Amino acid sequence: MSVLVFIETNEGEIKSSSLEAVCYAKSINENVVAIMAGEASSKELDILGKYGVTKVFYNESEALANDSQGLAEFIFSGVEKEGADLIIIARSSLADSIAPKLAIKAKASIATNVVDLPSSQSPLTVKRGVFTGKAFATVSLPEGRKVLTLAKNAVGLKESPSSCSSEKLGFSEVASPKVKRLSVEKATGSILLPEADKVVSAGRGLKGPENWEMIEELANTLGAATACSKPVSDMEWRPHHEHVGQTGIKVSPSLYIAIGISGAIQHLAGVNSSKTIVVINKDAEAPFFKSADYGIVGDAFEVVPKLTEAIKRVV
């Protein structure tokens, strides 16, 4: 058996979620082959080798970067070359676009949003998040080729050193891709929300966009990403890509701090698989406290700066 893992980079660095995918693959099969768009220099080989990848297919063509159609074709050529019967991809906005195209191309069955290691290898049986974070389903994939996409933190990082070789895989550039990218707007340097290990989120209780400075400061102190509730992005206090919940991003960080958010069921749906939840709300009756591990009943404007200072004292 052979397992192929798609490796995604952000600002030139291999994403930690892709390394989680490698560890996931490694726990299923000794031989793990990776595939990535971009250069596989010694830096990439070192880090992939550290987690147990034995070979990485790569192609540095610019046309491949961020083109889900091209990437689906590229990954498929890796699948055929390696004779892989299982393909593992960490979820991301790019991965979510690649996965369905790849599954059809590779005539594979697919389970997305997988949250845990398989409970059985044959048939391959995994747990996936359903009902928007409100439940889990255990599913079995039929015989044949399979694709899994992984939720963040489906498995922890574990080193398993091996030496990693690289092999350039041909890729025929299409003259005119079906979807043309005209422009990109992307925050640089900040921690990407779906990738973040810690998230500081604030809601309508903050009163206005001008009050986000203290939220950002707390986030910076923790090395956390910032997030918000839906009304906050609806009112354009914060950009839409920070909105978490039923209709926004689903996050599963190790720490989620909710400030001035009431805890509506649609908000909880996107955040309740966080490992530890801290709620700060001035209303002791706020429903969010029922889903929290730790809480402070108090005014955010008083608590947040104090909390930031307290964290600075220990980290």
Next chain:
Amino acid sequence: MNILVCITHVPDTTTKIKFVDGKELDKNGVQFVIGPYDDYALARAVELKESLGAKVTVLNVGKQETEPTIRKALAIGADEAIRIDAEPSDAIFVAHQIAHIAKQNSYDLILMGRESSDYNGGLVHGMVGEMLGWPSVSPCMKLDLEGTNAKMQKEIEGGKELLEATLPLVAGCQEPIAEWKIPNMRGIMSARTKPLNVVEAISVEGAISYNSFDLPPERSSCKFFEVDQVDDLVNALKEEAKVL
């Protein structure tokens, strides 16, 4: 222009999810609605119909119980409906049904939600696009047409991309692509007589099977700290939860 809008029939977002013996959803007392993302897709289709002129067909893969949801889509402004008479058991199954219908008709645009709020596969748009050889974009936050040219905004981590493609195409929609529409009285009346065609499903291989369901573990009760005990909270995060 012909637009196909694919909708799911899912529990209302306020539903407290429960299962019967961990095997199937407990539908008792659950109100079913058009999937919230599909609702955006439908609203955008109706807007395009109003501004550019289009025929909007809504499609659902589901058993007869989904018909009230389909009628609601007709009341919102779709012109006719197709129900493929089968349980929507898996993304591959549903995508094959949609592609099969699309091949017999000449749609310019297939819209649906970015994912269903029950099984959250997020796969059907990409699969249908691949099956038809059409471009597909998801999650699509903006879609504007000029002739057969479509300009779209796609959400990515930390930002957005502006994309361009030529019709026909498939888009998986999310807010703020359109404002949700509420059916008016006239819409509700006319929906009763709009055509709703029921067709048989084609058979499909490769679907995954659902064995059982479970709920996330309950959180143990919340530990409270006073406003002047932030140091104790930080200590608990460090020593007890081990997240700092």
